[in-house]
Amino acid sequence: MEEEVAKAKYDGLRIQEGDVLLILVSALDDTAVKPFNLNTANKVGGETGVNQYVQPSEYLVNEEGYVNFPVLGNIFAKGMTQIQLKQDIESRLKRYLTDPLVTITLKNFNVSVLGEVKEPGQKESISQKINIFQALGLAGDMTDFGDRTHVKLIRTKDDGNDEIVNLDLTRSDIVSSPYYYMKQNDILYVQPDKNKQIQANSNPNRALTFQIIGSVIAAATLVIALTR
Numbered sequence: 001m002e003e004e005v006a007k008a009k010y011d012g013l014r015i016q017e018g019d020v021l022l023i024l025v026s027a028l029d030d031t032a033v034k035p036f037n038l039n040t041a042n043k044v045g046g047e048t049g050v051n052q053y054v055q056p057s058e059y060l061v062n063e064e065g066y067v068n069f070p071v072l073g074n075i076f077a078k079g080m081t082q083i084q085l086k087q088d089i090e091s092r093l094k095r096y097l098t099d100p101l102v103t104i105t106l107k108n109f110n111v112s113v114l115g116e117v118k119e120p121g122q123k124e125s126i127s128q129k130i131n132i133f134q135a136l137g138l139a140g141d142m143t144d145f146g147d148r149t150h151v152k153l154i155r156t157k158d159d160g161n162d163e164i165v166n167l168d169l170t171r172s173d174i175v176s177s178p179y180y181y182m183k184q185n186d187i188l189y190v191q192p193d194k195n196k197q198i199q200a201n202s203n204p205n206r207a208l209t210f211q212i213i214g215s216v217i218a219a220a221t222l223v224i225a226l227t228r
Helices: 030-036 082-093 133-137 172-176 194-201 204-227
Strands: 020-026 039-044 049-057 057-060 066-069 072-075 101-106 110-115 121-124 146-156 164-169 187-192
Touching: 020 030, 020 066, 020 082, 039 187, 072 082, 082 101, 082 164, 110 133
Parallel strands: 110 187
Antiparallel strands: 020 057, 020 101, 039 049, 066 072, 110 121, 146 164, 146 187
Protein backbone atom coordinates (compact mmCIF):
# COMPACT_ATOMS: atom_id res chain seq x y z
CA MET A 1 0.00 0.00 0.00
CA GLU A 2 1.38 3.41 -0.94
CA GLU A 3 2.00 5.88 1.84
CA GLU A 4 -0.58 8.61 2.10
CA VAL A 5 0.79 12.06 1.25
CA ALA A 6 0.27 14.54 4.06
CA LYS A 7 -1.86 17.54 3.19
CA ALA A 8 -1.43 21.10 4.36
CA LYS A 9 -4.02 22.27 6.85
CA TYR A 10 -5.95 25.37 5.91
CA ASP A 11 -6.40 27.47 9.04
CA GLY A 12 -8.01 30.45 7.37
CA LEU A 13 -6.51 33.82 6.59
CA ARG A 14 -5.10 36.11 9.23
CA ILE A 15 -6.27 39.70 9.01
CA GLN A 16 -3.51 42.11 8.05
CA GLU A 17 -2.91 45.84 8.19
CA GLY A 18 -4.51 47.48 5.16
CA ASP A 19 -7.17 44.81 4.71
CA VAL A 20 -10.68 45.97 3.85
CA LEU A 21 -13.35 43.99 5.71
CA LEU A 22 -17.01 43.82 4.76
CA ILE A 23 -18.95 43.44 8.02
CA LEU A 24 -22.70 42.96 8.34
CA VAL A 25 -24.57 42.82 11.64
CA SER A 26 -28.02 41.26 11.80
CA ALA A 27 -30.49 40.44 14.58
CA LEU A 28 -34.18 39.83 15.15
CA ASP A 29 -34.82 43.51 15.93
CA ASP A 30 -34.15 45.43 12.70
CA THR A 31 -34.47 48.78 14.45
CA ALA A 32 -31.97 47.96 17.18
CA VAL A 33 -29.39 46.75 14.66
CA LYS A 34 -29.35 49.95 12.57
CA PRO A 35 -26.60 51.79 14.50
CA PHE A 36 -24.19 48.93 13.88
CA ASN A 37 -24.52 48.99 10.08
CA LEU A 38 -23.30 52.02 8.18
CA ASN A 39 -24.88 51.14 4.83
CA THR A 40 -28.61 51.11 5.53
CA ALA A 41 -30.92 52.37 2.78
CA ASN A 42 -34.59 52.36 1.81
CA LYS A 43 -36.19 51.02 -1.32
CA VAL A 44 -39.78 51.12 -2.54
CA GLY A 45 -41.53 47.80 -2.92
CA GLY A 46 -43.74 45.21 -1.32
CA GLU A 47 -47.21 45.65 0.13
CA THR A 48 -46.08 48.15 2.77
CA GLY A 49 -44.53 50.43 0.15
CA VAL A 50 -41.07 50.86 1.75
CA ASN A 51 -38.61 48.15 2.71
CA GLN A 52 -35.17 48.46 4.20
CA TYR A 53 -32.12 46.62 3.01
CA VAL A 54 -28.62 46.56 4.45
CA GLN A 55 -25.34 46.12 2.65
CA PRO A 56 -22.12 45.12 4.42
CA SER A 57 -20.12 48.12 5.60
CA GLU A 58 -16.44 48.53 4.70
CA TYR A 59 -13.85 48.77 7.44
CA LEU A 60 -10.14 49.43 6.89
CA VAL A 61 -7.66 47.76 9.24
CA ASN A 62 -5.43 50.69 10.22
CA GLU A 63 -1.68 50.76 10.88
CA GLU A 64 -2.22 49.83 14.53
CA GLY A 65 -4.34 46.84 13.52
CA TYR A 66 -7.72 48.24 14.60
CA VAL A 67 -11.08 48.74 12.87
CA ASN A 68 -13.26 51.63 14.01
CA PHE A 69 -16.69 50.07 14.58
CA PRO A 70 -19.93 52.01 15.19
CA VAL A 71 -20.89 52.25 18.88
CA LEU A 72 -18.28 49.64 19.88
CA GLY A 73 -15.31 51.84 19.01
CA ASN A 74 -11.87 50.51 18.08
CA ILE A 75 -11.61 46.73 17.84
CA PHE A 76 -8.25 45.02 17.38
CA ALA A 77 -8.36 42.78 14.32
CA LYS A 78 -4.79 42.27 13.05
CA GLY A 79 -3.60 38.69 13.29
CA MET A 80 -7.08 37.30 13.94
CA THR A 81 -8.96 34.96 11.64
CA GLN A 82 -12.33 36.10 10.36
CA ILE A 83 -14.02 33.58 12.66
CA GLN A 84 -12.18 34.93 15.70
CA LEU A 85 -13.10 38.52 14.86
CA LYS A 86 -16.70 37.48 14.19
CA GLN A 87 -16.94 35.86 17.64
CA ASP A 88 -15.30 38.86 19.31
CA ILE A 89 -17.73 41.36 17.76
CA GLU A 90 -20.75 39.15 18.49
CA SER A 91 -19.77 38.91 22.16
CA ARG A 92 -19.51 42.72 22.35
CA LEU A 93 -22.87 43.18 20.62
CA LYS A 94 -24.72 41.00 23.14
CA ARG A 95 -24.74 44.02 25.44
CA TYR A 96 -27.02 45.77 22.94
CA LEU A 97 -28.67 43.05 20.83
CA THR A 98 -30.37 39.70 21.32
CA ASP A 99 -28.70 36.87 19.39
CA PRO A 100 -26.56 39.09 17.12
CA LEU A 101 -25.10 37.53 13.98
CA VAL A 102 -21.99 38.96 12.33
CA THR A 103 -20.82 38.17 8.80
CA ILE A 104 -17.28 39.13 7.78
CA THR A 105 -15.76 38.97 4.29
CA LEU A 106 -12.33 40.08 3.13
CA LYS A 107 -12.91 42.42 0.19
CA ASN A 108 -9.38 42.86 -1.12
CA PHE A 109 -8.06 39.29 -1.36
CA ASN A 110 -5.44 39.28 -4.08
CA VAL A 111 -2.04 37.81 -4.87
CA SER A 112 0.67 38.77 -7.36
CA VAL A 113 2.15 36.22 -9.76
CA LEU A 114 5.27 37.41 -11.57
CA GLY A 115 8.21 36.15 -13.60
CA GLU A 116 7.93 33.34 -16.14
CA VAL A 117 4.14 33.13 -16.31
CA LYS A 118 1.91 33.82 -19.29
CA GLU A 119 -0.19 36.57 -17.68
CA PRO A 120 1.85 38.20 -14.88
CA GLY A 121 0.30 40.71 -12.53
CA GLN A 122 -1.95 41.09 -9.51
CA LYS A 123 -4.75 38.54 -9.44
CA GLU A 124 -8.03 38.63 -7.56
CA SER A 125 -9.78 35.49 -6.40
CA ILE A 126 -13.41 34.98 -5.43
CA SER A 127 -12.35 32.18 -3.09
CA GLN A 128 -9.99 32.99 -0.24
CA LYS A 129 -8.81 29.39 -0.12
CA ILE A 130 -6.46 28.98 -3.08
CA ASN A 131 -3.22 27.06 -3.29
CA ILE A 132 -0.03 27.77 -5.21
CA PHE A 133 -1.12 25.85 -8.31
CA GLN A 134 -4.45 27.65 -8.46
CA ALA A 135 -2.64 30.99 -8.19
CA LEU A 136 -0.43 29.99 -11.13
CA GLY A 137 -3.61 29.05 -13.00
CA LEU A 138 -4.91 32.60 -12.52
CA ALA A 139 -1.75 33.76 -14.32
CA GLY A 140 -2.20 31.33 -17.22
CA ASP A 141 0.41 28.89 -15.82
CA MET A 142 4.17 29.06 -16.38
CA THR A 143 5.81 29.78 -19.70
CA ASP A 144 8.05 27.19 -21.35
CA PHE A 145 11.00 28.88 -19.66
CA GLY A 146 9.62 28.71 -16.11
CA ASP A 147 11.60 26.72 -13.56
CA ARG A 148 9.19 24.71 -11.42
CA THR A 149 12.00 23.80 -9.04
CA HIS A 150 12.76 27.43 -8.14
CA VAL A 151 9.66 29.42 -7.29
CA LYS A 152 9.97 32.21 -4.73
CA LEU A 153 7.12 33.11 -2.40
CA ILE A 154 7.27 36.50 -0.68
CA ARG A 155 4.94 36.89 2.30
CA THR A 156 4.48 39.69 4.82
CA LYS A 157 4.62 38.33 8.35
CA ASP A 158 2.60 39.57 11.31
CA ASP A 159 5.52 41.73 12.46
CA GLY A 160 5.52 43.56 9.12
CA ASN A 161 8.73 42.00 7.81
CA ASP A 162 8.85 40.14 4.49
CA GLU A 163 9.61 36.43 4.41
CA ILE A 164 11.13 34.91 1.24
CA VAL A 165 10.79 31.16 0.71
CA ASN A 166 12.13 29.00 -2.13
CA LEU A 167 9.68 26.32 -3.26
CA ASP A 168 10.12 23.26 -5.48
CA LEU A 169 6.74 22.58 -7.08
CA THR A 170 7.89 19.22 -8.47
CA ARG A 171 8.12 17.68 -4.99
CA SER A 172 5.16 15.61 -3.85
CA ASP A 173 5.43 16.96 -0.31
CA ILE A 174 4.66 20.49 -1.49
CA VAL A 175 1.04 19.81 -0.51
CA SER A 176 2.12 19.52 3.13
CA SER A 177 4.05 22.79 3.10
CA PRO A 178 2.80 25.65 5.32
CA TYR A 179 3.17 27.79 2.18
CA TYR A 180 0.91 25.61 0.03
CA TYR A 181 -2.10 27.88 0.59
CA MET A 182 -1.80 31.50 -0.47
CA LYS A 183 -2.44 34.44 1.82
CA GLN A 184 -3.60 37.90 0.87
CA ASN A 185 -0.87 40.03 -0.71
CA ASP A 186 1.45 37.04 -1.29
CA ILE A 187 3.85 37.34 -4.23
CA LEU A 188 4.85 34.35 -6.35
CA TYR A 189 7.90 34.81 -8.56
CA VAL A 190 8.72 32.09 -11.10
CA GLN A 191 12.41 32.13 -11.95
CA PRO A 192 13.59 31.40 -15.50
CA ASP A 193 15.10 28.02 -16.28
CA LYS A 194 18.55 29.00 -17.53
CA ASN A 195 19.16 25.64 -19.21
CA LYS A 196 16.03 26.03 -21.35
CA GLN A 197 17.01 29.56 -22.29
CA ILE A 198 20.49 28.41 -23.36
CA GLN A 199 18.96 25.66 -25.50
CA ALA A 200 16.55 28.13 -27.13
CA ASN A 201 19.32 30.62 -27.85
CA SER A 202 21.48 27.92 -29.45
CA ASN A 203 18.65 26.61 -31.62
CA PRO A 204 19.62 27.16 -35.30
CA ASN A 205 15.96 27.63 -36.22
CA ARG A 206 15.82 30.61 -33.88
CA ALA A 207 18.72 32.30 -35.70
CA LEU A 208 17.03 31.63 -39.06
CA THR A 209 13.79 33.17 -37.76
CA PHE A 210 15.57 36.35 -36.73
CA GLN A 211 17.30 36.44 -40.13
CA ILE A 212 13.97 36.23 -41.95
CA ILE A 213 12.42 38.92 -39.73
CA GLY A 214 15.41 41.18 -40.40
CA SER A 215 15.04 40.72 -44.15
CA VAL A 216 11.32 41.52 -44.04
CA ILE A 217 11.95 44.73 -42.05
CA ALA A 218 14.70 45.80 -44.48
CA ALA A 219 12.44 45.21 -47.49
CA ALA A 220 9.57 47.13 -45.91
CA THR A 221 11.88 50.04 -45.13
CA LEU A 222 13.06 50.15 -48.75
CA VAL A 223 9.49 50.14 -50.10
CA ILE A 224 8.52 53.05 -47.83
CA ALA A 225 11.61 55.00 -48.91
CA LEU A 226 10.84 54.51 -52.65
CA THR A 227 7.22 55.62 -52.29
CA ARG A 228 8.09 58.96 -50.69
